[in-house]
Amino acid sequence: MKRKYLLIAPLAVSLTLVSCGGDKTEGEEELANVDSAKTEAPTAQVTETFFQVPSPGEMLTFIKMVGGKNNKNVSFLNSPDNQKNYSDTKAKALNFGIYSCDLSYCSIFEIGSEALKYFKVVKQLGDQIGVSSAIKPEVLKRLEGNLGNPDSLSVITDDVYFSSFETLENSQQGPTLSLVVAGGWIESLFIATNLSKYDAKSPVVERLADQKYTLDNLIEFLKKYESDANVASVLTQFNELQAEFNKIGEKDAAAASASDQSKKILGGGKELVLSAEQYKVIVDKIKSIRNSYTLTK
Amino acid sequence: MRKIFLSLFILSTSLMFSQASVCGQFHRKYCTPDSKREKSEWQYNAQSKSGLFNQGMTSKIRCVIYKGMDYRINVCCETTFGDKLNYKIFDAKTNELLYDNAAAENEPMFEFQSTATRQLIIEVSVPTGSTEKDKHKPMDAACVGLLIEHKVTDKQGFSQY
Numbered sequence: 001m002k003r004k005y006l007l008i009a010p011l012a013v014s015l016t017l018v019s020c021g022g023d024k025t026e027g028e029e030e031l032a033n034v035d036s037a038k039t040e041a042p043t044a045q046v047t048e049t050f051f052q053v054p055s056p057g058e059m060l061t062f063i064k065m066v067g068g069k070n071n072k073n074v075s076f077l078n079s080p081d082n083q084k085n086y087s088d089t090k091a092k093a094l095n096f097g098i099y100s101c102d103l104s105y106c107s108i109f110e111i112g113s114e115a116l117k118y119f120k121v122v123k124q125l126g127d128q129i130g131v132s133s134a135i136k137p138e139v140l141k142r143l144e145g146n147l148g149n150p151d152s153l154s155v156i157t158d159d160v161y162f163s164s165f166e167t168l169e170n171s172q173q174g175p176t177l178s179l180v181v182a183g184g185w186i187e188s189l190f191i192a193t194n195l196s197k198y199d200a201k202s203p204v205v206e207r208l209a210d211q212k213y214t215l216d217n218l219i220e221f222l223k224k225y226e227s228d229a230n231v232a233s234v235l236t237q238f239n240e241l242q243a244e245f246n247k248i249g250e251k252d253a254a255a256a257s258a259s260d261q262s263k264k265i266l267g268g269g270k271e272l273v274l275s276a277e278q279y280k281v282i283v284d285k286i287k288s289i290r291n292s293y294t295l296t297k
Numbered sequence: 298m299r300k301i302f303l304s305l306f307i308l309s310t311s312l313m314f315s316q317a318s319v320c321g322q323f324h325r326k327y328c329t330p331d332s333k334r335e336k337s338e339w340q341y342n343a344q345s346k347s348g349l350f351n352q353g354m355t356s357k358i359r360c361v362i363y364k365g366m367d368y369r370i371n372v373c374c375e376t377t378f379g380d381k382l383n384y385k386i387f388d389a390k391t392n393e394l395l396y397d398n399a400a401a402e403n404e405p406m407f408e409f410q411s412t413a414t415r416q417l418i419i420e421v422s423v424p425t426g427s428t429e430k431d432k433h434k435p436m437d438a439a440c441v442g443l444l445i446e447h448k449v450t451d452k453q454g455f456s457q458y
Contacts, residue, residue, distance in 0.1 A: 049358065049359055050346060050357070050359070052344035053344070055343035057343075058342070062449075065449055170321060253364070253412040256412055263367075264409040265409065266362075266396075266411040268388070268391075268412065271364070
């Protein structure tokens, strides 16, 4: 496993640039001063921050867990028939993320026949955005063989998402990757808002408010590629959505209860308090952004 | 000067490609606790990450953890770095240090939950001279993985679910 590399100064520079979502770092800003960097020891500390985004499946699994077990509604998903409408790079990448989320939804909620339809459209769009190696034909056979096994279906569809992510990351297709992540995230929120109604104590509403933090990370991730016009336009929409999330009120989180003392609790922090009015504005904004990607009403 | 800069840039770019693919999903292959290899209720969290480190290097991720979930972090690396990886967890908003595995003899695994949904900064460091006998050459590089897993916090007491 041990690997040796010629770790001269450019490595310190390149290490700071690898992967998606990297923030400006101590090494990155030294790109213009590479001559002086050459003299630094190869073990010089390099600090870098990557902005991570939970997968759409995490949100959907949560919704199912808090009361959506019997849900089989697919009416609000992006119809596979719409795939023919996505001709440019931006639309393909965004809808690859959206369809991947829909596929995940069908798997998690045990709607196997629909999962097959969504897998096929994910495969077709994946071939077009350069992740064909991540979605091999045998995956379809695995899906067909596990239609009655929701746990296996979820594992298979998660693998499709993560393999696609990795392929785009490794092939340095940052703008495409960021659009895929953006599409998957907005679709997971769109699904969540279609499955829930406003109730201040609803776990789904709480989780929706908490997306404020995920959106912060996602925006930082998108900023990395904002020189790309497609990413820049998505960033503009997400900034508008962030402005609405930023209006959500906060209160101190409840202290850890005595019965929680057996495990490590990270205390403190703030709970978000989402009002009915704010909920409506945010839901409408999510719908508007999502439908601008799917080209639907 | 321009040629030197260009050469260095091309070299660094080529290294970027090799590093990105070198470590890829290292964390999924090597950071899974032994007990997890059997069926477990812990689920893979997409905020996990791997990267190529050299000694003395520090890297951070900013991630989101949700209230009502248990989380398990496991940091691992190729044997070339020994087992002295250090990681710290900060509240991203306040910069408050919430956990430092140095206080637990560099224990790689940490289970926790949070009273509120929040952004965390997880800072992973490979100390200089991290190998057992310090024979390690400083120019070696190796993969480091940060595996994050989650599960729904067990409800305590009676529940309708």
